[in-house]
Amino acid sequence: MSFASLNLSPAVLRGVEAAGYAEPTPIQLRAIPVILGGGDLIGSAQTGTGKTAAFALPILTRLGAHVRGGRPRVLVLEPTRELAAQVETAFRDFARFSDLRAVAVFGGVGYGNQRAALREGVDIIVATPGRLMDYLKDGTLTLRDISVLVLDEVDRMLDMGFLPVVKDIIGRCPKNRQTLFFSATVPPEIQAVASFALRDPARVEVGANRSVNRTITHAIYPVAHDQKFDLLLALLAKVDFDSVLVFSRTKHGADKIARRLKVANHQVAVLHANRSQNQRLEALAGFRSGKYEIMVATDIAARGIDVAGVTHVINFDIPANPEDYVHRIGRTGRAQAVGDAFTLVTPENAGDVRAIERFIGQKIPELKLEGFEYRPLVARPAATVPQRAQGSPAGTLRPQRGFRRFGRGR
Numbered sequence: 001m002s003f004a005s006l007n008l009s010p011a012v013l014r015g016v017e018a019a020g021y022a023e024p025t026p027i028q029l030r031a032i033p034v035i036l037g038g039g040d041l042i043g044s045a046q047t048g049t050g051k052t053a054a055f056a057l058p059i060l061t062r063l064g065a066h067v068r069g070g071r072p073r074v075l076v077l078e079p080t081r082e083l084a085a086q087v088e089t090a091f092r093d094f095a096r097f098s099d100l101r102a103v104a105v106f107g108g109v110g111y112g113n114q115r116a117a118l119r120e121g122v123d124i125i126v127a128t129p130g131r132l133m134d135y136l137k138d139g140t141l142t143l144r145d146i147s148v149l150v151l152d153e154v155d156r157m158l159d160m161g162f163l164p165v166v167k168d169i170i171g172r173c174p175k176n177r178q179t180l181f182f183s184a185t186v187p188p189e190i191q192a193v194a195s196f197a198l199r200d201p202a203r204v205e206v207g208a209n210r211s212v213n214r215t216i217t218h219a220i221y222p223v224a225h226d227q228k229f230d231l232l233l234a235l236l237a238k239v240d241f242d243s244v245l246v247f248s249r250t251k252h253g254a255d256k257i258a259r260r261l262k263v264a265n266h267q268v269a270v271l272h273a274n275r276s277q278n279q280r281l282e283a284l285a286g287f288r289s290g291k292y293e294i295m296v297a298t299d300i301a302a303r304g305i306d307v308a309g310v311t312h313v314i315n316f317d318i319p320a321n322p323e324d325y326v327h328r329i330g331r332t333g334r335a336q337a338v339g340d341a342f343t344l345v346t347p348e349n350a351g352d353v354r355a356i357e358r359f360i361g362q363k364i365p366e367l368k369l370e371g372f373e374y375r376p377l378v379a380r381p382a383a384t385v386p387q388r389a390q391g392s393p394a395g396t397l398r399p400q401r402g403f404r405r406f407g408r409g410r
């Protein structure tokens with residue numbers, strides 16, 4: 001099945017061709033006809049499946065090639081600034097052979113440029129909820145003409161506490177509209193939002209929500225807490241990488257890892273929510289262009305970020321919830337590229353590993369880096385440990401027990 005047989009407009013087909021897509025991905029094949037037909041839709045698909053084009057292409061086709069009136073007709077809500085910027089870029093790319101205009105609206109930057117862009121007239125707004133609300137309240141924008149509303153990454157949007165403002169925004173859109181809903185998971189609270197926002201939605205589910213992309217090889221590397229950074233350096237020295245995403249659980253941790261990697265002569269960018277918008281944009285642009293070979297990031301900042309050619313993902317810290325594991329390692333192996341994902345695990349992470357394995361329904365292979373001098377891990381009852389190991393929470397070093405629990409005969 002080709003894009004040409006999907007009834008997309010000629011201008012959109014040219015945009016797809018220019019983007020270099022040869023054939024539609026499964027979610028595109030299934031969602032595009034529904035959206036072109038005007039129906040509401042709940043799509044559950046992991047990131048990296050081509051979900052952005054799955055909604056952008058039929059929406060652009062429905063808008064037609066020409067600007068009408070200059071008031072926004074499509075609103076896409078995204079949980080983070082980076083996703084808003086990325087999805088707006090995708091719309092612009094696909095719409096390059098039409099006159100349609102897309103504008104991104106997000107916080108962390110001045111109001112001036114965005115306001116000026118909105119006043120010039122716009123067809124598609126891709127926004128984070130908070131900043132959009134500012135423009136709705138001050139009268140810069142109205143949603144009276146919205147004919148398509150897209151709620152993307154809904155699970156994350158609700159995790160971030162956006163539910164009240166999202167509800168308010170939905171209430172400001174005309175009742176007679178098309179609503180598209182994308183979420184990696186659809187638990188009951190999300191189902192509840194869906195049932196008041198959507199009318200008789202079609203459901204498009206691609207693969208298991210929990211599955212790890214088949215093009216990704218992933219492994220866990222058990223290590224003592226105080227050797228994590230050394231193992232990270234050793235892995236970087238050993239693997240043949242072009243660009244690596246390193247995940248930290250905390251912003252402070254991300255800064256610290258980045259500082260130490262710089263000392264080891266790596267070109268490093270950092271992405272987390274405490275950085276200014278300009279720093280975040282510079283980090284992403286530099287990582288995309290290859291100026292930085294490594295980007296250290298936290299989960300919120302990196303959710304859904306699409307950087308072509310990420311060759312490796314290294315979880316310096318195992319993610320706090322299993323879903324984030326799938327999202328994190330989904331940054332590599334996107335589309336058809338093959339990627340590697342490594343997770344450093346300390347003995348105290350044994351429970352997290354089990355939770356992830358249950359969630360994804362598979363065992364994660366456990367590996368040792370050859371040539372790395374692993375310090376022997378000695379189990380000592382917490383009460384007799386006179387001093388805690390450097391950087392490790394007191395009483396959490398129970399290496400032997402922990403490792404034996406992941407031991408699967410290697």
Ligand code: AMP
Binds near residue numbers: 021304306335
């Ligand atoms: P998404 O899931 O929308 O974040 O897309 C993941 C990646 O796949 C992005 O780099 C897209 O540009 C790419 N992509 C989306 N659809 C296709 C397609 N049909 N063929 C090749 N690459 C695609």
